Amino acid sequence: MPELVRDLSEEQLLARIFPLLPSGSSTLVGPGDDAAVVAAPDGRFVVSTDVLVEDRHFVRSWSSGEDVGWRAAMQNLADVAAMGARPTSLVVSLVVPGDVEVDWVTGFARGLALACAEVGAAVVGGDLSGGDAVVAAVTVHGDLEGRAPVLRSGARPGDVVAHAGVLGRSAAGLELLREGRPDVGEALVTAFLRPDPPLEAGLEAARAGATSMMDVSDGLVRDAGRIARASGVVLDLDAPGTALAEDLAAVRVAADALGRDATTWVLTGGEDHGMLATFPDGDLPAGFRRVGRVVATAPGSSGPVTVEGAPAAVGGGWDHFSG
Template sequence: MTDLVRDLTEEQLLARIFPLLPKGKATVVGPGDDAAVVAAPDGQYVVSTDVLVEDRHFRARWSSGYDVGRRAAAQNLADVAAMGARPTSLVVSLVVPGDTAVEWVTSLARGLADACAPVRAGVVGGDLSGGDMIVVAVTVHGTLDWRSPVLRSGARPGDVLAHAGVRGRSAAGLALLDAGLATPGGDRHAELVGAYLRPEPPLSAGPAAARGGATAMLDLSDGLLRDAGRLARASRVSLDLDPAAFSADRKVLLPAADDVSAATGVPAAELVERWVYGGGEDHGLLATFPGTDVPAGWDAVGRVLEAGAGGPRVTVGGQESRVGPGWDHFAR
């Protein structure tokens, strides 16, 4: 018989979770006390927080507890990497209905652990609560290793615009699931579905960019155009994306776009452009670098220009894009 959350006390559920969580090499005191203690060798740390809400950021019929754990960790780890920092620890608060299977919760813990493993970050505490829907809130900490943070506001005209990670995959995977054209764990379009369910941010690229002299950087969570606009406004510059830089992405996405087009009637070419420029949740990194060289693992995708009379803007090949601006948390 499947154990449900309501069948256990909080202490019993935590006893199932704690052994699954990584300690992390920067952890001085982990779970079990009123608060954790994490080392900050250079006297400063990076902190960010994010939340996943059931049926808003994930759907339980598509996403296992493991998937949600991987996603929750990934999007927070990417925020730290986007500052040029190295993630050290996560604190996770979880709200679950009482009829949630305990296995779903322990799978979430395993997903958190596997996402943290490449950077040796620990999950050092959090909170549990009952509620009407699943909510996962994560706070992440990181260390700059004695470097200055890379902000959104440092891009300069003449810099090269570069990207690390994949582009458009998560949006394509969501569209395939939404149209009933693929299933989790299935062979059809498995790479794209996996990119949506379990994004893999290029976490090492953030510190590498900082070491390589990046002048500005941010995580792409809400779509290339929307997030590029945030960088442009913060730096008071304009950005021009090179359409040719995304030709390989279009080739990868076109078979999925053909399938979604047949099911929805939306032209495949339009879907591809929408996924590349407007699709979010791949959690790649966008950065600017002086000169023309970019570090290994980064692709040059455009250039930084002076902001004109109309103020900062983002163009594609010198033209305004017809693609929507990307994800908005409050849009209906």
């Protein structure tokens, strides 16, 4: 019989988890005391938090502990990278029902460690509790390394809109899982279970003078709208068939198999965690491709995001309360 969480005390379960967690170069005091101590050589630190809820953000029958640990880390690491900072440390709180297998929990810790290894970040502490469903809450810290943070509010007319990473893959993979057709696109399913954001691209964008940036977690159109509103401009996206041809090709087979629209996945699908940024007109940093331009807000404009000058479809993208 598999060993279950309820078979262990909290201290015994933590003893299984702690040896699996990474310690980074910024960690001065790690797990084991009432709080961790992390170096902040810049004199500032970037902080963000996010949560994964069972049956809302993941399903255990689809996702291993490593999958969920990886996702929990990556979606937070991407937020810090999108500010132009280097992720340094995570604090993780995990709620688990007693009937969860211990191996699932230790897998979660291994997934955290694998994701953190991408950038040398540490897991420096957190909390463990019982509950009715698995909930993972992660807080991440980052070091600006002397740079100014890249905000959503800096886009200016004439800037190039650029994107690093992929679009539509995670949304396609989720639909394949929901429809019981993971065999149609195994790479797409992996993109949902273990998104692979271009974390280093966030730092490269900051070094290259990005005027605004954010992690695309809720879909290109929805998140482009957030930059546009914060900056008081319009983001006019280029024709998807040209600018996003590689993404469209990657999800086409799955779209055809399920009777879905590939362009909708690419424009509105969330949780790929790429970097959307604006730059002064000129050369883009490595990993970024042009996807549009920034224009001034016209009187009576019908929305913050357009596609080749026409209003983008409203209501696209992920919303935590409407799904």
